[in-house]
Amino acid sequence: GAGVSQSPSNKVTEKGKDVELRCDPISGHTALYWYRQRLGQGLEFLIYFQGNSAPDKSGLPSDRFSAERTGESVSTLTIQRTQQEDSAVYLCASSHRDYGHSNTQYFGPGTRLTVL
Amino acid sequence: DQQVKQNSPSLSVQEGRISILNCDYTNSMFDYFLWYKKYPAEGPTFLISISSIKDKNEDGRFTVFLNKSAKHLSLHIVPSQPGDSAVYFCAASGPFPQFYFGSGTKLNVKP
Numbered sequence: 001g002a003g004v005s006q007s008p009s010n011k012v013t014e015k016g017k018d019v020e021l022r023c024d025p026i027s028g029h030t031a032l033y034w035y036r037q038r039l040g041q042g043l044e045f046l047i048y049f050q051g052n053s054a055p056d057k058s059g060l061p062s063d064r065f066s067a068e069r070t071g072e073s074v075s076t077l078t079i080q081r082t083q084q085e086d087s088a089v090y091l092c093a094s095s096h097r098d099y100g101h102s103n104t105q106y107f108g109p110g111t112r113l114t115v116l
Numbered sequence: 117d118q119q120v121k122q123n124s125p126s127l128s129v130q131e132g133r134i135s136i137l138n139c140d141y142t143n144s145m146f147d148y149f150l151w152y153k154k155y156p157a158e159g160p161t162f163l164i165s166i167s168s169i170k171d172k173n174e175d176g177r178f179t180v181f182l183n184k185s186a187k188h189l190s191l192h193i194v195p196s197q198p199g200d201s202a203v204y205f206c207a208a209s210g211p212f213p214q215f216y217f218g219s220g221t222k223l224n225v226k227p
Contacts, residue, residue, distance in 0.1 A: 004159065033213065042120060042205065042217035043160075056213055091159055105215075107152075107159025 002026070004108035006092050012114045013082055021077045021111045025094030030072050033105060035091040036061075043091060049075060082115045089113070119143050120208050122218035129225050135193040137221050139206035142187065146208035146216075151180060151191045154203045154220070163204075164191070196225045 005024045013019050025032050030051045035043040045059040049069040060066070069075040079086055089112050093105035120141045129135045147168040152160035166173040166180045173180050179192045189206055203220040
């Protein structure tokens with residue numbers, strides 16, 4: 001079956017504009033994560049969705065960042081009033097069921113965001 | 117403030133020899149550790165993991181060692197193959213669902 005897909009693969013935007021990034025998880029995966037990877041750094045956890053439970057937003061860096069997920073399907077990460085420090089690769093991952101942190105996450109290829 | 121650190125950005129190894137990738141962490145509350153492998157233009161893929169109640173986990177050519185007292189994790193690849201050339205990330209978990217990743221080590225296995 002298809003893996004995790006993300007779109008767009010690349011996004012160049014001007015400072016101050018809003019952007020929306022999309023993630024299509026593997027069908028049947030109830031858990032979904034968003035991460036950010038800045039140049040030369042590790043992945044930073046942003047947000048976690050599990051089924052219909054309230055998301056864990058503890059990693060979101062500011063109120064300009066928000067994410068939504070409808071049920072167990074697609075998720076969108078929105079960054080409002082983008083800043084140059086938002087430039088990074090944004091990665092989405094999904095996992096089959098919530099067995100806790102021992103459950104394997106499957107990553108998408110990421111969206112490379114460049115804010116000019 | 118990085119809680120998981122990979123201090124070697126790159127490593128070059130001859131085919132057939134052992135590759136050792138290292139990772140250090142600062143938070144003693146981490147209770148699960150993972151290694152991911154990443155090829156260019158692809159997302160990371162899970163490689164191997166270890167729970168904090170163990171000090172070693174082996175899967176084929178890949179072995180992960182955990183030294184809790186030193187807060188140190190290592191991945192051994194024996195024998196190394198050219199197809200192993202990739203960026204390797206270590207990650208630590210705790211409390212769920214927070215995962216903390218290192219910045220990666222680029223492994224080059226020379227034929």
